Amino acid sequence: MAARRALKAVLVDLSGTLHIEDAAVPGAQEALKRLRSTSVMVRFVTNTTKESKQDLLERLKKLEFDISEDEIFTSLTAARSLVEQKQVRPMLLIDDRALPDFKGIQTSDPNAVVIGLAPEHFHYQILNQAFRLLLDGAPLIAIHKGRYYKRKDGLALGPGPFVTALEYATDTKATVVGKPERTFFLEALRGTGCEPEEAVMIGDDCRDDVGGAQNVGMLGILVKTGMYLLYKPFLKQDGRLHNYLKNVLCRNGRVLSTLIPFLSQSKNKMGLESQGKRQ
């Protein structure tokens, strides 16, 4: 990893880090205010597949976060850019609520597939339609490849498994636009004029937030809220997750229970064992 330089930009994840569904993470608003009072630039980066930028903004405003639209960079924005760049007409396998972010994009007679998290579209027949388009050579653009996420009623499959299914059946690789892809972090940083070595990423997902940021040379910081609370019970079953988390911690060392200790420069160095006690 390149030598670190003075911190100029902070990328902050939204879901699981600042809020969980319609509730703010306790203390997160205050933490953000304190971050704002410093000279660093802040960007909010998220792997949403179902909420348009406008929806995100409204929710964050309701939760009293001080955030403006041009500070938000989502996987949907990144997908739209790619569709425009490739000049394709996508079949949109995304949640209806995300459609505003694709306003103006031509979707008739599709020659590409954009796939997000769309349980109502993930049915045998529709997946077969997408599969046939791909077999005819249409590119597959994945909003992200998240394995699962937390719902109020428990864990639920993310888009990743369905992307993997289509990749396997057609022997192709999806172009993934969301975290933890390199291009996602670089695009998010572009507006700030900062190099990755001058930025940190704060998030609750060890793979998508911390690992992804580290891969482009940023520092990644894991908060112990949101996804993190889910990891522990599954460490035993999910060997890859276990190794990954161990890896992230070995490489990075900093694990923070919320944003606040980070901002007050508390450096909790914990190993996996001490995290276990939180459960």
Place this chain on the structure above:
Amino acid sequence: MGAAQGRAGPGASQRKGPTSQALKDEKDLALGEGEGKDSGLKQSQLKVRFCTNESQKSRGELVRLLRRLGFDISEGEVTAPAPAACQILKERGLRPHLLIHDGLRSEFDQIDVSNPNCVVLADAGEGLSYQNMNKAFQVLMELEKPVLVSLGKGRYYKETSGLMLDVGAYMRALEYACGIKAEVVGKPSPEFFKSALQAMGLEAHQAIMIGDDIVVDVGGAQRCGMRALQVRTGKFRSVPAAGSESDS
């Protein structure tokens, strides 16, 4: 249970000491050359066994369908994944959560499905909804040691309405979600071919596999030491098909 022993009818008794045998994928018969070729093969002195990854229908239902199409086939001549999976479940004391087609359920009649400690996945067709996939995922994630048994791992197959995603795609989805590796029962698993050979009392070098899938039929049989023929029907495509690389 090989063809020669299991089948009654004209010609059966004349078969003696065959030196080369055939395993066939029944779908090729149904979609391909039809009765003429089947009869030709069956009237030869070769033992014939039908080796299928069919996992939407029970063997009984499959054989009824094939007989309606004019094929002379009996249940005892069919090697299929569901009975092989039942064997594994019994041996290992596994109680499955079944994500399978309703047409296949009768094959699992004798299996305890209470308080599941594994998931059995098959081509459930319309049953492969997000909700049902999610249920299987949740069952796996609650297990200390998740076991996923997949009946086949084909990428796609052909129906009259076009190419359809096969169980392999959904197997990969659950593997990826849970960070696990499925146990595949069916072609191209060597154990599966071996069980078919065993049923005929033959060695791999004495048999040939005929099928339309270059990976599952041809590749699987070759890796098992058999010779193999690919028919130009079914999912055969003249250009190299997606997923036609070896997939081990």
